[in-house]
Amino acid sequence: MSRPSSVHRVAVLALDDVVVGDLGVAAEVLGRTRLANGRTPYDVRVVAERATVRAGAVDLRVRDHLDQLRQAQTVVVPGRADPTAATPPAVLRALHGAADQGARIASICVGAFVLAEAGLLDGLRATTHWAAAGELARLHPRIDVDPNVLYVDNGQILTSAGAAAGFDLLLHVVQRDHGSAVAADTARSVVMPLTRKGGQAQFIAPRPPRRDPDNLAPLLDWIETHHHRPLTLADIAHQASMSARSLNRRFRELTGTTPMSWLRNTRIRHAQVLLETTNENVDAISGLVGFGSPTTFRDHFRTVVGTTPRHYRQTFRSGHQHG
């Protein structure tokens, strides 16, 4: 028909009780993306098993059927009100089909549970909404759950934390596909400044009133404010009035990670903010966020973020009209 070869097809999966915010993020960010020549690189379609989808207070009329998933080069899976609700078999089959054909699959928030149910996250690092991270790790032990990052890019499979982190993930996708200039334009278009205020936005968000016999939040706050010091596991355990053994165990249960890994991610997150918002050189930032040496900082930065600190700053800056 009409030149579909140059269009990148995106299917946004609308399951029952989909979180409309997540759905909106997916549809808006990619749908609003424009290339330098004004063309729209993404053909975004919301797909569902049935024409009407419940979504909290509203019903959605969905125009495209689940079958369209097969044609998509990118599939986005938003969260659902009940993260652990069983996913219809036809949906899981469709996801498998898309993955087998090499489609990129990205989840937002607790949409990661759907990917997990499909087995697409086995053996991979992944993230989800921080309050659900422990549950995800418990239900799917083969997933390396990291609740302390905004998103995780495994190449074909991507996961992001809360809805706001979904913005970051999709802007990252745009940047990967079309470069940082296009991504910066998209960010402006959706009025989402590329500046994110540290990942700790995740933690000042609604504190869950749910039961918390052992609440790690105060300890995580303490790590947040002391990450720049040369902390050891013993230091953190002492702060929590726990043995190192118990701390490791509780941490794994409640967050899916280990204390030192959490600390490392906290440091990297702060380093990212400093790279974005200051002119301190990389070595100085390394020290400011608590790394023992610039070498280890670069090492960790690469494994967490995927690029070098210098390149990260460069691509971030290039998207801004000098500021």
Next chain:
DNA sequence: CCTTCGTTCCGCCATG
């Protein structure tokens, strides 16, 4: 790249 040495993490098990 390697090598050395300290740290971290988790299974196991005794203890409360």
Next chain:
DNA sequence: CACATGGCGGAACGAA
């Protein structure tokens, strides 16, 4: 009895 804690040891990991 169920359950949580934490010490021990060793494999894996990280720093330099």
